[in-house]
Amino acid sequence: MAALSTGAAKAHEFWLSPDDYTIAPEDVMAVRLRVGQEMKGAALSYLPNAITRFEVVQGDTVRPVEGRLGDNPALQMPAETDGLAIIVHETADSELNYSDFAVFQRFVAHKDFRTALADHAARGLPETGFRETYRRHAKSLIAVGSGAGADRAIGLKIEIVALANPYTDDLTAGLPLLVLLDGAPRADTQVELFQTAPDGTVTITRHRTDADGKVTVPVLPGMEYLVDNVDLRALPNDDSKTGPVWHSDWASLTFHTPGEAQD
Known part of the structure; x- marks a missing residue:
């Protein structure tokens, strides 16, 4: 898990990667913890x-x-x-020391934290030598047998809830999602969608939740999906020498759509 404490790992996604999203009852669920970019990344070992x-x-x-x-x-x-199995994983906190302000600038731009740079300057924080803690909150949906059932909020600090079952419901109009932070709908926030085709091609699109924290993302048959949402908040400490000054929480949800991919 040491890889997660590096700056590079922090900037990457963390997700649950089942070896098979559709299994029979009594079969073994095998799920890997992955960190990387564009749905490609190292599998981390179990470290309590x-x-x-x-x-x-x-x-x-x-x-x-x-x-x-x-x-x-x-x-x-x-x-x-x-039925539908919801795999839930929450990491412990990790810490990142920013030695290059450009890394922070790219992070807040990519994840759409529009006021973060102005807030950083207003707090009198330096451009290097400041720290951020972060935590990952990941879910994955696996269809066991019929796959019947529904995703639901399971009490993570930040989480993405599928409002339809990707294995049993009609996804012609897309998959509706709900983004929660501290149990409340997260309005007007960026959601990043990663689509992986059977040939390994990855397509990334960005979407926004509405006033009720909901968004419908487009999905196609026979694809693997990762949905990502991130929150960044200021910690009650404006002295970078005494401890971390920012904290981020990362939510992810993975699932697979049934059927065959179309050419």
Whole structure:
């Protein structure tokens, strides 16, 4: 997990990557923790000290993931019941020291934090030598057997909820999503959609939630998807020498659409 403490890893996405998004009951769910760019990245091993929460949710049943040190895939558990499985993973905090202000500038521009640079200057913060803590909040949807069921809010600091089941519902008009921060809808925020085709081609589009924190993203049959949303907030410390001055929380959701990709 040391890779997550580097500046490069922080700027990259973190997501849950099932070996197979559609499995039969009693088959083993194998899910990797990935960090990288454009849906390509290293698989991280199971390290308990780097994990705050790791669960499999099916209906009213919540099963903690209890891996062994170094497991890769980090999650290897049998699917006990038919239906939609929600995989939940929350990391511990990591810390980044900015030695190049351009890295911070690119980050806030990419994730659409429109006032961050002005706020940074107004707080009297330096352009180098300041620190940020960050935490990842990831979910993935796996269809076990019929895949029937629904995603729901499961209490992460920041999370993306699918308002339709990507395995059983009609997605002709797209997949509706809800973005939550502290349990409340997050209005007018950027959502990044990564689409991976069977040949590995990745297409990235950006979307915005409405006043109710909802957005419908376009999806096609036979594709893997990652949805991303990030929050950045100022910490109550304006002295960069005494501790971190910013904190970011990252939400991700992965799923796969059924059917065959069209040429």
